[in-house]
Amino acid sequence: MAKRLVPLLNRVLVERIVPPSKTTTGILLPEKSAKLNSGKVVAVGPGTRDKEGSFIPATVKEGDTVLLPEYGGTEVKLGDKEYYLYRDEDILGTLHD
Amino acid sequence: MAKRLVPLLNRVLVERIVPPSKTTTGILLPEKSAKLNSGKVVAVGPGTRDKEGSFIPATVKEGDTVLLPEYGGTEVKLGDKEYYLYRDEDILGTLHD
Amino acid sequence: MAKRLVPLLNRVLVERIVPPSKTTTGILLPEKSAKLNSGKVVAVGPGTRDKEGSFIPATVKEGDTVLLPEYGGTEVKLGDKEYYLYRDEDILGTLHD
Amino acid sequence: MAKRLVPLLNRVLVERIVPPSKTTTGILLPEKSAKLNSGKVVAVGPGTRDKEGSFIPATVKEGDTVLLPEYGGTEVKLGDKEYYLYRDEDILGTLHD
Amino acid sequence: MAKRLVPLLNRVLVERIVPPSKTTTGILLPEKSAKLNSGKVVAVGPGTRDKEGSFIPATVKEGDTVLLPEYGGTEVKLGDKEYYLYRDEDILGTLHD
Amino acid sequence: MAKRLVPLLNRVLVERIVPPSKTTTGILLPEKSAKLNSGKVVAVGPGTRDKEGSFIPATVKEGDTVLLPEYGGTEVKLGDKEYYLYRDEDILGTLHD
Amino acid sequence: MAKRLVPLLNRVLVERIVPPSKTTTGILLPEKSAKLNSGKVVAVGPGTRDKEGSFIPATVKEGDTVLLPEYGGTEVKLGDKEYYLYRDEDILGTLHD
Numbered sequence: 069m070a071k072r073l074v075p076l077l078n079r080v081l082v083e084r085i086v087p088p089s090k091t092t093t094g095i096l097l098p099e100k101s102a103k104l105n106s107g108k109v110v111a112v113g114p115g116t117r118d119k120e121g122s123f124i125p126a127t128v129k130e131g132d133t134v135l136l137p138e139y140g141g142t143e144v145k146l147g148d149k150e151y152y153l154y155r156d157e158d159i160l161g162t163l164h165d
Numbered sequence: 166m167a168k169r170l171v172p173l174l175n176r177v178l179v180e181r182i183v184p185p186s187k188t189t190t191g192i193l194l195p196e197k198s199a200k201l202n203s204g205k206v207v208a209v210g211p212g213t214r215d216k217e218g219s220f221i222p223a224t225v226k227e228g229d230t231v232l233l234p235e236y237g238g239t240e241v242k243l244g245d246k247e248y249y250l251y252r253d254e255d256i257l258g259t260l261h262d
Numbered sequence: 263m264a265k266r267l268v269p270l271l272n273r274v275l276v277e278r279i280v281p282p283s284k285t286t287t288g289i290l291l292p293e294k295s296a297k298l299n300s301g302k303v304v305a306v307g308p309g310t311r312d313k314e315g316s317f318i319p320a321t322v323k324e325g326d327t328v329l330l331p332e333y334g335g336t337e338v339k340l341g342d343k344e345y346y347l348y349r350d351e352d353i354l355g356t357l358h359d
Numbered sequence: 360m361a362k363r364l365v366p367l368l369n370r371v372l373v374e375r376i377v378p379p380s381k382t383t384t385g386i387l388l389p390e391k392s393a394k395l396n397s398g399k400v401v402a403v404g405p406g407t408r409d410k411e412g413s414f415i416p417a418t419v420k421e422g423d424t425v426l427l428p429e430y431g432g433t434e435v436k437l438g439d440k441e442y443y444l445y446r447d448e449d450i451l452g453t454l455h456d
Numbered sequence: 457m458a459k460r461l462v463p464l465l466n467r468v469l470v471e472r473i474v475p476p477s478k479t480t481t482g483i484l485l486p487e488k489s490a491k492l493n494s495g496k497v498v499a500v501g502p503g504t505r506d507k508e509g510s511f512i513p514a515t516v517k518e519g520d521t522v523l524l525p526e527y528g529g530t531e532v533k534l535g536d537k538e539y540y541l542y543r544d545e546d547i548l549g550t551l552h553d
Numbered sequence: 554m555a556k557r558l559v560p561l562l563n564r565v566l567v568e569r570i571v572p573p574s575k576t577t578t579g580i581l582l583p584e585k586s587a588k589l590n591s592g593k594v595v596a597v598g599p600g601t602r603d604k605e606g607s608f609i610p611a612t613v614k615e616g617d618t619v620l621l622p623e624y625g626g627t628e629v630k631l632g633d634k635e636y637y638l639y640r641d642e643d644i645l646g647t648l649h650d
Numbered sequence: 651m652a653k654r655l656v657p658l659l660n661r662v663l664v665e666r667i668v669p670p671s672k673t674t675t676g677i678l679l680p681e682k683s684a685k686l687n688s689g690k691v692v693a694v695g696p697g698t699r700d701k702e703g704s705f706i707p708a709t710v711k712e713g714d715t716v717l718l719p720e721y722g723g724t725e726v727k728l729g730d731k732e733y734y735l736y737r738d739e740d741i742l743g744t745l746h747d
Contacts, residue, residue, distance in 0.1 A: 070686060070745035073717055076709050077739060104167060104242070113743070114709075115218075121697075121706035124218035127173050127211075135170055135241065142742065144717065145686070153742055157174060160239065160250055161210070163167035201264060201339070212315075221315035224270050224308075232267055232338065254271060257336065257347055258307070260264035298361060298436070309412075318412035321367050321405075329364055329435065351368060354433065354444055355404070357361035395458060395533070406509075415509035418464050418502075426461055426532065448465060451530065451541055452501070454458035492555060492630070503606075512606035515561050515599075523558055523629065545562060548627065548638055549598070551555035589652060589727070600703075609703035612658050612696075620655055620726065642659060645724065645735055646695070648652035 071147055075113035078126050078156040081144070082107035082134065105136045106163055110151060126156035135160040168244055172210035175223050175253040178241070179204035179231065202233045203260055207248060223253035232257040265341055269307035272320050272350040275338070276301035276328065299330045300357055304345060320350035329354040362438055366404035369417050369447040372435070373398035373425065396427045397454055401442060417447035426451040459535055463501035466514050466544040469532070470495035470522065493524045494551055498539060514544035523548040556632055560598035563611050563641040566629070567592035567619065590621045591648055595636060611641035620645040653729055657695035660708050660738040663726070664689035664716065687718045688745055692733060708738035717742040 075081050084107045089096065109132045115123040128134055137160060141152035172178050181204045186193065206229045212220040225231055234257060238249035269275050278301045283290065303326045309317040322328055331354060335346035366372050375398045380387065400423045406414040419425055428451060432443035463469050472495045477484065497520045503511040516522055525548055529540035560566050569592045574581065594617045600608040613619055622645060626637035657663050666689045671678065691714045697705040710716055719742060723734035 070688065070715065070717075070747060072746040073743045074746065075743040076741055079742060081743075106167065117706065118216055118218065119700055121700065124214065133167065135167075138239070142720070144742070159173055160176060160241070161170045161172040161178075164169040164171065165167060203264065215313055215315065221311065230264065232264075235336070256270055257273060257338070258267045258269040258275075261266040261268065262264060300361065312410055312412065318408065327361065329361075332433070353367055354370060354435070355364045355366040355372075358363040358365065359361060397458065409507055409509065415505065424458065426458075429530070450464055451467060451532070452461045452463040452469075455460040455462065456458060494555065506604055506606065512602065521555065523555075526627070547561055548564060548629070549558045549560040549566075552557040552559065553555060591652065603701055603703065609699065618652065620652075623724070644658055645661060645726070646655045646657040646663075649654040649656065650652060 073111065073144060073146060073151070075111055075153060077113050078116045079113045080109055080126060080128055080154050080156050080159060081111040082136065082152050082154055083110050083149070084152060085133070104163070105138060106133060107136055107152065108133055115156070128156060128159055128162065133163045135163055170208065170241060170243060170248070172208055172250060174210050175213045176210045177206055177223060177225055177251050177253050177256060178208040179233065179249050179251055180207050180246070181249060182230070201260070202235060203230060204233055204249065205230055212253070225253060225256055225259065230260045232260055267305065267338060267340060267345070269305055269347060271307050272310045273307045273347050274303055274320060274322055274350050274353060275305040276330065276346050276348055277304050277343070278346060279327070298357070299332060300327060301330055301346065302327055309350070322350060322353055322356065327357045329357055364402060364435060364437060364442070366402055366444060368404050369407045370404045370444050371400055371417060371419055371447050371450060372402040373427065373443050373445055374401050374440070375443060376424070395454070396429060397424060398427055398443065399424055406447070419447060419450055419453065424454045426454055461499060461532060461534060461539070463499055463541060465501050466504045467501045468497055468514060468516055468542050468544050468547060469499040470524065470540050470542055471498050471537070472540060473521070492551070493526060494521060495524055495540065496521055503544070516544060516547055516550065521551045523551055558596060558629060558631060558636070560596055560638060562598050563601045564598045565594055565611060565613055565639050565641050565644060566596040567621065567637050567639055568595050568634070569637060570618070589648070590623060592619055592621055592637065594619060600641070613641060613644055613647065618648045620648055655693060655726060655728060655733070657693055657735060659695050660698045661695045661735050662691055662708060662710055662738050662741060663693040664718065664734050664736055665692050665731070666734060667715070686745070687720060688715060689718055689734065690715055697738070710738060710741055710744065715745045717745055
């Protein structure tokens, strides 16, 4: 059973971050508090190809925390873990503290 | 919880300007008086990519007051603040006094 | 309240010319007499971008009297004046006496 | 009231030729006799733009008699005359005796 | 009344070949015998334009017998003759004995 | 009556191979046994045009046995023989023993 | 009967990997356990063509284990074996232990 996926072209493999329902001190967070559709970049493809066929690298890199679009994303199950494949140009931005 | 978003490619993060319902001296403004759909640019992505992959910078910059299109814009909640992501080429113009 | 709009890219800000319903000597013009959908160019954006990102200037300039397409145009209210934003390539031609 | 229109880009201003219903000697032409949708070129825009922004001239010129497509054409009334605006690439051909 | 049409761009003027219903010796041809939708090229436009505006000549030339697509073709009546205008790239091939 | 067709641009003339219903030794082949939609290349056009107008040759050549797509193909009857015209880029692959 | 298919352009011939319903030690795998839509690359076309007509090689190669998209793929039966043709750019990634 395959454990690792190397995305092709400008695809990006992301592990979704499930927003905590409680604060670190255990207080229940209100249902409607800001829920960011975000994730961690696990693997990145070589990028898109220019006219001569060389690769233009993706704009995100492994380890980035990224803001994901509301729709899209192809579900990929590797072993018992769930990931999602996005196209680099569909990822909205990188998130920072 | 992420506090800051760096937009990717030619995306622009905007904080909407809510038009005042009263004048500075407290007089109620008529409902139909000119309501500009405008906002303040908070962050700008690196721009679009040309054929070789280098970035062509966006046409607006941080701090600009901009006229927004009637439709579009992706809502992004960071902490308790509400922002909107637009594509640079969808922003109509910059507003000046 | 913003008073001035600088259009972005190849957008053109136009003030519509309302055709007179009477001749200069006060005679009522027939309803169906030629009503040109025209306007005065008030401001012009830097133009469209070529592949390297430099601007290709618009074909019309401030002060031109232009023939407008039947449809399109984004309404923009600045103070108590009404303008319309068109794309340069949608403007049909320049009008001359 | 504007009298003259200078078309923009590759637009062509045409005055339609109304086919005669009688021969020069006054004989009524049969209804279904060949009715060419043709016109006289009155004004031509500078042409389309290439990637650097310079103009590629239109293929027709002022004074040409042209065969018009069945559909399309934007009606333009200048004074009491009626014209039609076509895109250069939509004009089918030039007519010669 | 115009007698001659010079097609514009990559348009090709064709006179349709009506397949004979009898053999040369007068024998009636079966209804379903091969009916080729073919024609004779009467006039050819200068061709399509490349990025700089120069013409890339059409692939067919005056006098060619060509196989026409099942659909398309703009009818043009010049005097009492009937022609059809095709785009060069829509013509399927040239026919030879 | 034309006997030979020279395809234009990247069109390819193919004679379909009708799969045998019996083996060479006369045994009836099961109905659902693999039926490849294949054919023999009879003639190939000069290819597609690059930006300057020169031809980029087709990827198949006369005599190739090719795997055809499930749909598409324009029927052409030349004399009493039946052929099909395909675009070079729609042909799936070449078949070899 | 053709035994071998050489894909054209950027097509990739894949033999699907049917996920085992039991572990190697014979234990039945739960129905909903991760079922990867994967396959083995059997043959790869020369790739896509750049503007001059030379080939830009595909991103996968013979022998790769690949993650396939949920939809698409053209079924091809060669002898008694079943394969699927995909376009190189539709294959999601390569799988590794």
